[in-house]
Amino acid sequence: DLRAVPVFEWAVxxxxxxxxxxxSWPLFIPxxxxxxxxxxxxxxxxxLVILRKFLEKFPSRILSDTGLAKVFEDTVLPSLSYLPSxxxxxxxxxxxxxxxxxxxxxxxxxxxxxxxxxxxxxVREGILLGYFxxxxxxxxxxxxxxxxxxxxxxxGVNAVKHLKDIIPMLSTILTDPFASLHxxxxxxAIKALxxxxxxxxxxxxxxxxxxxxxxxxxxCWLNLDASGSSGDNFPVIRQALVHTxxxxxxxxxxxxEEGKPTINLSEVVAPLVAKEPSLSQLxxxxxxxxxxxxxxx
Numbered sequence: 001d002l003r004a005v006p007v008f009e010w011a012v013x014x015x016x017x018x019x020x021x022x023x024s025w026p027l028f029i030p031x032x033x034x035x036x037x038x039x040x041x042x043x044x045x046x047x048l049v050i051l052r053k054f055l056e057k058f059p060s061r062i063l064s065d066t067g068l069a070k071v072f073e074d075t076v077l078p079s080l081s082y083l084p085s086x087x088x089x090x091x092x093x094x095x096x097x098x099x100x101x102x103x104x105x106x107x108x109x110x111x112x113x114x115x116x117x118x119x120x121x122x123v124r125e126g127i128l129l130g131y132f133x134x135x136x137x138x139x140x141x142x143x144x145x146x147x148x149x150x151x152x153x154x155x156g157v158n159a160v161k162h163l164k165d166i167i168p169m170l171s172t173i174l175t176d177p178f179a180s181l182h183x184x185x186x187x188x189a190i191k192a193l194x195x196x197x198x199x200x201x202x203x204x205x206x207x208x209x210x211x212x213x214x215x216x217x218x219x220c221w222l223n224l225d226a227s228g229s230s231g232d233n234f235p236v237i238r239q240a241l242v243h244t245x246x247x248x249x250x251x252x253x254x255x256x257e258e259g260k261p262t263i264n265l266s267e268v269v270a271p272l273v274a275k276e277p278s279l280s281q282l283x284x285x286x287x288x289x290x291x292x293x294x295x296x297x
Contacts, residue, residue, distance in 0.1 A: 009050050017057040036075050041091045048098035052105045060109045076102050080126035083134040093139050100147040119155050128165050138182040145188035149195040160203045167209045175219040183233035190240045201251040221282045245282050
């Protein structure tokens with residue numbers, strides 16, 4: 001009886017972690033699993049939202065000792081495959097957010113290798129596989145990029161193992177000539193790239209990813225110029241690109257290995273700026289840093 005769902009959600013919301021959840025958790029589990037695995041997208045979405053609320057209160061010790069973490073993981077992960085064209089795009093967008101949120105909450109309750117393995121599965125079986133199957137649906141790509149940024153922050157430097165898949169994915173989105181037709185997706189991809197730089201920075205300098213990131217930023221900027229894009233979203237997108245270029249400059253200027261020379265981004269992009277003067281706005285911070293260092297010397 002679906003009329004019982006709001007009552008169950010209320011019970012979870014009002015449950016006290018120290019008493020109700022800790023002592024009566026076996027009573028919650030069957031209902032949580034049933035709702036989160038329901039065939040109806042509407043019910044499944046609500047079940048995932050309730051599950052996340054429950055996990056926020058569920059003691060990590062019990063989660064680990066009982067093996068329920070794996071049970072929840074295997075229950076939620078299939079929701080990440082509810083993608084177009086089998087699932088309507090609107091329903092998929094509504095379902096993916098709560099599913100990823102529940103998995104991130106679950107990962108936050110774990111530690112060590114268990115946590116890393118779960119987040120790896122989320123990246124491989126959720127974000128990357130989801131993009132492979134539904135990359136022509138811009139709203140799905142927007143959600144996947146948003147979730148990528150969140151998951152990478154959770155993973156930290158452990159995310160470097162996925163660079164070989166993440167960077168090409170983001171590069172494809174950023175360099176698409178038609179990306180400006182859906183600004184939210186473009187902005188979410190830029191923010192995901194910022195998360196990559198923030199978490200995987202030790203592996204960026206002098207790597208193939210360094211040049212691919214520069215190429216992505218340059219082509220994205222030039223495509224915006226070529227499209228003649230205007231509107232409230234585009235100044236925000238341009239500012240996000242400038243911020244990303246600033247972050248890349250900081251990453252390249254950081255000494256990763258002792259005694260190894262750092263990289264000056266302004267020198268790397270100088271030939272590009274000479275050919276396309278509009279790029280000077282994109283790499284303005286890097287150019288200003290070079291001028292300042294020249295004055296100091």
